Amino acid sequence: MIRGLKIDGKKEMSLSEEIIDFSSPDKVYVPLMNNNTPCDCLVKKGKKVKKGTVIGIRKNMDFPVLSPVSGIVVDIDKCLYLNGEEVPCVVIENDKKETVLKKVLVDDIAKYTKEEFVELLKKCAVTGMGGSDFPTFFKYKSDASFLIVNAVECEPYLTADMMLVKLKAEAILESIDAIRKINNIKKCFIAFKENNDIVRNAFLEYIGRYEDIVLSPVKNIYPMGWERHLVKSVLNLEYERYPSEVGVIVNNVSTIFAIYKALKFQRNITKRIVTITGEGFTEPINVLVKVGTDMSSIIKKIGKYKGEKLKFIAGGPMMGTALSSDHIVVSNNLGAVTIISDTEDYKNECISCSKCVNVCPAKLCPVLIMKNIDNVNELKKLHPELCVECGLCSYVCPSKLGVRDFVVKAKGKVRQ
Ligand code: SF4
Ligand code: SF4
Structure with a gap:
């Protein structure tokens, strides 16, 4: 049985036609972290970098941290990471020239071999953008029969994935199709909430081109986006520890888009959509930001805080982490900053209600x-x-x- 609750999504708050582009900051603060694992710094102050230059490394996986901008390293400092901790980061002054290491444009993105594909995901530092930040190449090392694309975004308030689908449904489908062909996957499913017409309609426009990709509406309950729930709901399969035990790979829809960038341009994802939302903010909206951007300056350019005692959450109110300030920097897996009133003082005894x-x-x-x-x-x-x-x-x-x-x-x- 799939356990969950129907909870108020509050998504209408940040959903709008527009997305504001803030993807050219003066400086970026790239956290030397991957999936909560510290990474070694490979650059020094004064080093010139391009988009895609390796600036750090997660040693135990030989997994790179790549620069999201071109410019010059001006400091090795600390920044507020989405787990609520201050972590080391590389500070890069953005020259705004967007110079890349190598310009590549691949016509047929399904032409890679499986080995080349796995290597490419590693080289382009693709990670789980739905929250885990786990290196994606790892999931594709073994064979799979099914791919489930998680477009459920069940966390309340968040609409970044929905906005991405609205804008990039065609590229996302092209990416899924290429992943399927390269990895010899039998069938791909796009899981989304049954009441989400924005996602449904965005995919319906192009999905007719692909026989082996189907839309798979799932219940509007929380946490329907949990891998275990998705695998059960979509394929009626259960597993002990990982979906790979039953031949399934689950990827967030924004990770699929990062894979598209890797396949098409052979480079890392350098920007992402972040939802700024919550009752504690006057102008909830989605913004396009560079990885490494300090969200504080962006938030203040858009609107004002509302209320006296506020709580800043990296992510949504259910799974996110409460932060000590609004100076959080954007990492691949930061989908939202939620600002709500802080009511945490209200604490009583456990009444053993179960x-x-x-x-x-x-x-x-x-x-x-x-x-x-x-x-x-x-x-x-x-x-x-x-x-x-x-x-x-x-x-x-x-x-x-x-x-x-x-x-x-x-x-x-x-x-x-
Ligand atoms: S946070 Fe953990 S313990 Fe609490 S309901 Fe969710 S899975 Fe269970
Ligand atoms: S049993 Fe659980 S839900 Fe009930 S009061 Fe205690 S901690 Fe809270």
């Missing part, structure tokens, strides 16, 4: 994990490592105890 247990899609016991937070032996028996950080336990808790934060903390403790 709501958090009944709602958990991973079938965990969040209340027990919270109560045993200092007892690692007990925590190990409760398997917090299976938590998908969906935030539903915190959402339903009548005592507003922030249960998810305890489970996330417990995850770290059992892994040590």
